[in-house]
Amino acid sequence: MNSKVMIITGGGRGIGAATALKAAARGYAVCVNYLKDAAAAQAIVGQIHAAGGTAIAVGADVSDEDEVVRLFRSVDEQLGTVSALVNNVGVLENKMRIVEMDMARLNRIFSSNITSQFLCAREAVRRMSRNNGGVGGAIVNVSSAASRLGAAGEYVDYAASKGAIDTFTTGLSLEVASEGIRVNCVRPGFIYTDIHASGGEPGRVDRLRSLIPMQRGGQADEVAYAILWLLSDEASYVTGSFLDIAGGR
Numbered sequence: 001m002n003s004k005v006m007i008i009t010g011g012g013r014g015i016g017a018a019t020a021l022k023a024a025a026r027g028y029a030v031c032v033n034y035l036k037d038a039a040a041a042q043a044i045v046g047q048i049h050a051a052g053g054t055a056i057a058v059g060a061d062v063s064d065e066d067e068v069v070r071l072f073r074s075v076d077e078q079l080g081t082v083s084a085l086v087n088n089v090g091v092l093e094n095k096m097r098i099v100e101m102d103m104a105r106l107n108r109i110f111s112s113n114i115t116s117q118f119l120c121a122r123e124a125v126r127r128m129s130r131n132n133g134g135v136g137g138a139i140v141n142v143s144s145a146a147s148r149l150g151a152a153g154e155y156v157d158y159a160a161s162k163g164a165i166d167t168f169t170t171g172l173s174l175e176v177a178s179e180g181i182r183v184n185c186v187r188p189g190f191i192y193t194d195i196h197a198s199g200g201e202p203g204r205v206d207r208l209r210s211l212i213p214m215q216r217g218g219q220a221d222e223v224a225y226a227i228l229w230l231l232s233d234e235a236s237y238v239t240g241s242f243l244d245i246a247g248g249r
Helices: 013-026 037-050 065-076 101-130 158-180 204-210 222-229
Strands: 006-008 029-034 055-059 084-087 137-142 179-188 242-246
Touching: 006 013, 006 222, 013 029, 013 055, 013 084, 029 037, 029 065, 029 137, 037 055, 037 158, 055 065, 055 137, 065 101, 084 101, 084 222, 101 158, 137 158, 137 222, 137 242, 158 179, 179 222, 222 242
Parallel strands: 006 029, 006 084, 029 055, 084 137, 137 179, 179 242
Antiparallel strands: none
């Protein structure tokens, strides 16, 4: 069993994949969670193994309670007790105004982006908490600059879901600080990942980069480095904090 065990939800692509690769290089045994794309998750695991690291891929719908419980039990059995959780999974759907949104869409967005983070954090806290015999740990929630900007006319549902994660980060950090668990949040801005394609505009970052003070989009690696710092001992006195990784926007 490993002393540094990380679970990354949605770890097969984008920010999650970049974090998995860098975490493994820093000595973490990594669980790459995925929903549908097993091949992508296994490719990340393969890269980690090729570099001499330890990793597994576990398929689970983290908006489903039973699936989350199974995910964490799988990690308990194969890697050891989780010490770092990256609540990274997130989805958006095609751009539209609120007058066009139906209940099914709202339920998908909120269950994927909010419920998943609550359920995974619950299972992590149960294992990490010193009140339960754990040794502590750290959680990083992945929010979005959209929580501050609103995403009007495009993804107000996505932005609202990320606003909920901001509030969740604050509340959970206060709730578990005395139990040896730190909870922080990153808010990426316009990052080159394929999430934009799922919203119907693969080239969205390039279209909007002129609005960014740094005049460019960000890379998944740049977000991964921030996540890993927040999880590290270098951030041992940091909890309830937010890192905006948005080029100044």
